[in-house]
Amino acid sequence: MQQKKICMIGDFSVGKTSLVSRFVRQAFSDKYLTTVGVKIDTKLVDLVDGRQVKLILWDIAGNGALTTATASYLRGAAGYILVVDGTRRPTWDSAINLQKEVSNHLGDKPFVLLLNKADLRDQWEIGKQLVSSHMAQGWNIIHTSAKTGIGVEDAFSLLSIKMLDT
């Protein structure tokens, strides 16, 4: 069975840890506890096409730019997930910036961008046009909510398939 390393990258308090918790343990907590360094979780995934893959999830401390520590964590990643807090526009800018830096560091690895906190629609700050323009460039962008679970399974499944097909 294959093992694939995925790194969760994004600004602080966008929901990286909550997404991992939802995906691995189907759990969610409203309490915010900042991540220091990196937390590692694993999950065995059964894909729709019958394939199986063990995902090693690296939940990396939030930052708007690629630090030395973050760069060290990226080594050996088969793919990565960029996470944006849909209620804070600056986190979108961080994600775009991080994607460029990670791409320079890791090379052309598959990734998906998650617009998290989709349950907070009345506070949304990410315009449709912004999203459409990046989707038109071939980016996979998924609306997720670690709180309700919407889009979470799809996001990890999609990235898994992209990694296996690379």
Added chain:
Amino acid sequence: MSTIPLSIAKYIRAMWVSDMIMTYLQVDRDGNLVSWSGHPHHYGLNHLKTGQAVVEQVPFLEGFLPVRHTEILQFVGTESGSAAHVHLIPTNEGTSILLLDATAEHDRQQKVQQQANELSLLAYQQSRLVQELEMARQALVEEKKHIEQESELKSRFIANLSHELRTPLTSIVGYTELMENVQKDNDEIVECNKDIENAENYLSTVRDNATHLLSLIDNVLEQTQLEMGHVVLQASNCDIKKLVHELHRVFYPAAQEKNLDLRLKITNDVPARLYIDELRLRQVIINLLNNAIKFTTQGYVKLQIDWQDDALIFTVTDTGTGIAEDIQQRIFTAFQRADEVKHLPGVGLGLAISYQLIELMGGELTLLHSSEHGSTFQGSIQATLAHTSAENLSIAEVQDAKEETSKHYVILLAEDVNSIRTLMEFYLQTGGYKVICAENGQEAYELALQFQPDIVLMDLQMPVMDGYHAIEALRNDAFMQPIIALSASSFEKDKEAALQAGCDAYLTKPTQIETLLSTVTQLLND
């Protein structure tokens, strides 16, 4: 300088190793675990097996081996909840991996970082709130500005209205006094013919001013009803040619007086009859023609009616002085009037009402162009073709029918105001009807049941018993003859209430004699 004794060095090393909870893994070049020592269970690494792939036993090593130079991964969180600094050191035999406990340091950093992040989030929320407050403040400033403008417009309107009301009232009061003087002169038998001519002129002036006053009041009420959304359209079978002929009859004298050429044209493809709210259409075109004649001193005023794509298009063109550009932007706004025309009668409601009525009819009214050579207004409304086989009696035939009808009929007139009752009795007797009068609703009810008149004219606001109750009582007692309600109210809801009570028609006071008699005739003939 003396060196530290070996025993002390060993003691320090043992203490450090113990504090760091050091754990050591040795991996060969193939990635298999060769040996281990220390406290792997502290880092959640239970059941380590030598000879097997290390990445399957230590997941966070996936993708890292082999290393070419020493790499340090700081604050790696483990499954057991501890945090470790992981050192990856290349050797000749493969890779040495050192795990050193960093849990305490991790917790200290987490506390500091947590505070910093929460402050940052708070600052962001605060800036967003400030932004929202600023937007709300700006919206309120705009709203305040808008309200102040409306208030100023309304104040100007009231001042203007006061002037507009007082002007015809002054004429009415003045000429009525003159009429009283003529009456006194007649008692002295002076020059009869001259007095009669003067009296006719005075009466004509009183009537014109009263009509103008009524029109003004109607305009104000209509604007109010439009603003409240109370105007209801009533489509009917409309003879377009007849409408245009009537407009010609109404406006020809005014155009002649100013030496203006009045040109009214219907193009060939306009259908003979359309299903449309004729009253409102007439009102709008009258407004436009009125303005055109008012503001044109020479040349012509032209009305053209066209039909295109199931829409009735009416265009009014004049050779007046045109409309200033800054006024053009708000020409259809209520109470707006240019300073240059403030000396002319009007309060700035005609175009606003016309615009709203056309919009209500699903159409459009626009100022096509305006310059010092004149202006052109155009309106268009969708309309459906109406049945064309309706009989059109000639005016003489209608008059004959009225006269023929009136010879045999008795009308009960219920009106509490003496002067109005006398006036209406005079109208009806002139029309050839026999009239029975009542002064209140109770009397009307009793007389109607006693004399069974052919038709009842019922004022709605009366003492003892009002018109609504009188009508309901008559209907409950099987009085089936037609009842016409008379009311000073032009509001739709009052008309609805009267029809609900059981009347057959509703006339608004003051009623023109022609309208009263034709309504009576129509109901008696039904």
